[in-house]
Amino acid sequence: xxxxxxxxxxxxxxxxxxxxxxxxSTPLGIDSLWRVLTGADTGLDATVVLELRLPRALxxxxxxxxxxxxxxxxxxxxxxxxxxxxxxxxxGGAAVAALLTLIAGLAGAWVTGNAFAGALASMLLVxxxxxxxxxxxxxxxxxxxxxxxAGWGALISLxxxxxxxxxxxxxxxxxxxxxxxxxxVGWALWALAAGLALAFSQARALNLLARGEGVAASxxxxxGRLRALVYVLASLLxxxxxxxxxxxxxxxxxxxxxxxxLGDTDHRRLLPxxxxxxxxxxxxxxxxxxxxxxxxxxxxxxxxxxxxxxVFLVLLHRGVRR
Amino acid sequence: xxxxxxxxxxxxxxxxTLCADLTVAFAAGENWxxxxxxxSGKTSLLMALAGLRRADRGEVLLDGRxxxxxxARSRARLRAVLFQDSDALFPASVRDIALSGRYPHIPxxxxxxxxxxxxxxxxxxxxxxxxxxxxPVDSLSGGERRRxxxxxxxxxxxxxxxxxxxxxxxxxxxxxxxxxxxxxxxTRPGHLNLSVLHDVNLARRYCTHALMLFRDGAxxxxxxxxxxxxxxxxxxxxxxxxxxxxxxxxVFLPR
Numbered sequence: 041x042x043x044x045x046x047x048x049x050x051x052x053x054x055x056x057x058x059x060x061x062x063x064x065s066t067p068l069g070i071d072s073l074w075r076v077l078t079g080a081d082t083g084l085d086a087t088v089v090l091e092l093r094l095p096r097a098l099x100x101x102x103x104x105x106x107x108x109x110x111x112x113x114x115x116x117x118x119x120x121x122x123x124x125x126x127x128x129x130x131x132g133g134a135a136v137a138a139l140l141t142l143i144a145g146l147a148g149a150w151v152t153g154n155a156f157a158g159a160l161a162s163m164l165l166v167x168x169x170x171x172x173x174x175x176x177x178x179x180x181x182x183x184x185x186x187x188x189x190a191g192w193g194a195l196i197s198l199x200x201x202x203x204x205x206x207x208x209x210x211x212x213x214x215x216x217x218x219x220x221x222x223x224x225v226g227w228a229l230w231a232l233a234a235g236l237a238l239a240f241s242q243a244r245a246l247n248l249l250a251r252g253e254g255v256a257a258s259x260x261x262x263x264g265r266l267r268a269l270v271y272v273l274a275s276l277l278x279x280x281x282x283x284x285x286x287x288x289x290x291x292x293x294x295x296x297x298x299x300x301x302l303g304d305t306d307h308r309r310l311l312p313x314x315x316x317x318x319x320x321x322x323x324x325x326x327x328x329x330x331x332x333x334x335x336x337x338x339x340x341x342x343x344x345x346x347x348x349x350x351v352f353l354v355l356l357h358r359g360v361r362r
Numbered sequence: 363x364x365x366x367x368x369x370x371x372x373x374x375x376x377x378x379t380l381c382a383d384l385t386v387a388f389a390a391g392e393n394w395x396x397x398x399x400x401x402s403g404k405t406s407l408l409m410a411l412a413g414l415r416r417a418d419r420g421e422v423l424l425d426g427r428x429x430x431x432x433x434a435r436s437r438a439r440l441r442a443v444l445f446q447d448s449d450a451l452f453p454a455s456v457r458d459i460a461l462s463g464r465y466p467h468i469p470x471x472x473x474x475x476x477x478x479x480x481x482x483x484x485x486x487x488x489x490x491x492x493x494x495x496x497x498p499v500d501s502l503s504g505g506e507r508r509r510x511x512x513x514x515x516x517x518x519x520x521x522x523x524x525x526x527x528x529x530x531x532x533x534x535x536x537x538x539x540x541x542x543x544x545x546x547x548x549t550r551p552g553h554l555n556l557s558v559l560h561d562v563n564l565a566r567r568y569c570t571h572a573l574m575l576f577r578d579g580a581x582x583x584x585x586x587x588x589x590x591x592x593x594x595x596x597x598x599x600x601x602x603x604x605x606x607x608x609x610x611x612x613v614f615l616p617r
Contacts (some may be wrong), residue, residue: 119451241471248462252449257414259518260438260466305454305498 043309045302049316053101056320060097060327061089065334095225099284100326100340101319102228103219104291106281108318109235111292112310113274116246117267118182125278125292128185132192133162134282139199139211151214152224152283159279162188167271178253181271216339217288219326224284231280236315238273242266243307250307290344291318294352301355321347363390365522365554366411366441370420372579373406379579380406383420386573386583390521393548394556395565395586398575399599404558405446405526407575411556412443412524424522438466441522442515446530446558448507453500459510460485460495463517478517485516488543504531512540523547525557529564537561541568562614566590574598590614 062068068076068085075081076089110125118127125131137158141151170177170184200211239246245266248256257263281288295318296310304310322340325347329340366388373380380403388394396404409415411422413429422429424440432440442463454462460482464474486492489509499507508531515523523544529537545568548555556573559565565572565586572590573583576598582589592603595614602617 116451119449121451244465244468247454247458248465250451250454251459251462252445252451254414254443254445255448255462257434258412258438258443258445259462260433260435262434300452305452306458 045299045304046309046313046316049313049320052320053316056323056327057097057101060100060323061093063327063331064088064093095223096219096326097323099223099225099228100219100323102225102232103281103285103288104295104322104325105232105315105319106228106235106277107288107292107322108295108314109232109239109311110274110277110281111318112296112307112314113239113246113270113277114292115296116249116307117178117270117274119178120182121297122293123182124289125274125281126287126289127189128166128181128275129162129189129192130159130166130275130278131282131287132189132196133165134159134279135215135287136192136195136199137161138214138283138286139196139203142211142214143199143203143207148222149224151221155283156279159275159282162192163272163275163279213339214286217286217341217344219285219340220330220337228280228284231277232315232319235273235277235280236311238269239311240308242269243311246270246307246311250305285340288322288341288344290341290348291322294348295321298352298355301358363552364388365390365425365552366556367423367426368411368420369423371407371410371417371422372419373403373410373415374418375403375406381575381581382579384581385420388554388556388571390552390554391548392554392571393545393569394554394571394573395569396556396558396573396575397562397565397598399577402575402577402598403579404575407573408443408524408526408556408558412441413437414443435466438518438520440520441524442518442520444511444515444523444525444528446526448511450499453498455495456491456497456499456502456506456510456513457482457486457495459499460491460513460517463514463519466518481519482513482517485513488516489513489540505533505536508532509536509540516543521550521552521554523553523555525555527558527560529559529561537564544568562590562595566612566614 058073061073066088072085076086107125114123114125114127115121134155138151138155141154166185166188170181200208203211245261248259248261249266253263296314299310299313299317304313325343326340329338329343332338364387368384368386371384372382396407398404406415410417413422424432461474464478464481468474468478486495489512491509491513494502494506499510512528528540532540541564544555547553569586571584572586573581574589574594575581582594592605595603603614604617605612605614607613
């Protein structure tokens with residue numbers, strides 16, 4: 041069956057990255073970009089594109105893909121359409137660790153590394169608390185995660201309340217999502233590729249899980265193993281995304297639903313499509329975030345929501361009338 | 363040939379015994395009805411026989427081997443389960459639902475072959491769903507959705523079918539069609555069905571054997587004509603019945 045949606049998304053990836061490379065304080069047309077990318081131009085334009093805009097666009101793509109992938113997985117795992125990558129508290133753990141690192145005056149790799157460690161700690165905490173032998177604990181996992189997330193939320197508020205005024209702006213920027221910091225781009229892209237491959241290997245089992253746990257078990261899926269794998273994978277994807285870019289909202293919630301509304305119900309299509317759509321979406325949102333009110337940078341999470349809300353509502357409305 | 367067997371099976375829930383020390387063999391060619399009042403343990407028993415619920419005591423054997431000795435995949439190629447209700451999360455198409463029944467027949471890293479598509483198409487045709495194949499299930503009526511679930515079961519194509527209220531949500535014509543379809547399957551070599559049913563007269567008309575659960579963990583089973591009587595029905599359901607019509611093809615009505 042031809043898949044116009046996938047082709048469209050495949051075309052959107054170079055289009056969005058091209059836009060990210062061309063837009064900025066020195067706008068570049070397609071011909072200048074081409075000269076830079078082919079190595080014909082090695083001047084200032086090349087430095088701007090290759091050292092500033094390209095890494096940032098790629099890390100936006102990786103983060104968007106990670107979040108959308110994690111959203112797909114958590115919505116099926118928790119059997120809850122409202123699930124997003126942050127629902128189980130992984131991002132809260134990362135945020136607390138990152139804010140404490142920032143307050144301590146450290147930056148760069150310290151923030152990324154500690155955020156990842158915080159996310160892992162939160163993942164293990166929730167999984168440890170939610171595990172009950174012999175019980176299918178979807179609701180228990182969801183409630184444990186939501187409550188742990190609320191606990192992190194309180195700690196975040198506490199940290200913000202007692203931090204020196206001068207630091208609050210930086211902390212808030214991290215919380216709202218920020219792609220302006222240098223990030224381990226290659227690492228994030230590898231995490232995305234590995235995560236997609238692993239998730240894809242379970243795509244048919246995820247299709248069954250969406251039909252119901254009983255149905256999936258009766259058809260021969262190993263439910264316990266599958267659920268543990270999906271939980272750990274989704275948490276690691278979220279942890280990778282959050283440690284690179286802070287908590288960018290909305291991508292992980294909206295992209296999976298938008299694709300489902302456009303007809304992607306088979307996870308063998310939904311998982312790769314989510315990576316393409318989530319990645320491109322965040323590249324576009326980040327380009328707007330740094331160019332709309334330039335030289336001021338807007339938090340990219342604000343743009344994802346402002347773009348995502350109307351698009352999603354239109355799709356939803358269309359779906360209801362179908 | 364005995365395909366499915368319960369040995370000393372005891373199931374309890376919340377301190378209440380649903381079935382106590384049940385030993386029964388289900389053989390190929392038989393079409394069983396499981397009857398009993400609400401909460402008598404019909405579904406729990408069906409799930410235990412399917413290997414989806416742990417037995418409190420005793421064991422279940424599928425083709426002579428304890429269920430736990432079968433891999434989940436080989437089990438799914440031997441027996442299919444129709445659940446009482448569907449709790450699908452995101453609406454797949456009717457065709458995808460039918461195709462999902464092929465899961466245990468496809469190698470872990472494989473994809474559906476032409477044969478799998480043919481099996482799904484045949485199952486959809488058998489239930490009159492061809493014209494709805496592309497529709498998302500959430501746009502269907504309850505009965506159409508039920509038929510899509512049954513199509514997945516037919517596509518799974520297992521010798522043993524365990525059906526929890528297969529006629530749920532179906533109109534009368536489709537109730538008869540589905541019951542007839544499964545009766546026909548039970549006559550194929552090596553095939554066997556067990557259906558939880560609420561309609562005693564459907565059971566009487568289509569089944570060969572019955573297993574009746576009473577509220578206190580007691581049970582009775584055997585060829586249908588020996589089990590179905592106004593006395594056993596009154597004991598199972600707690601209301602009086604009368605037997606009408608042809609002595610060989612009676613109809614039971616609650617009084």
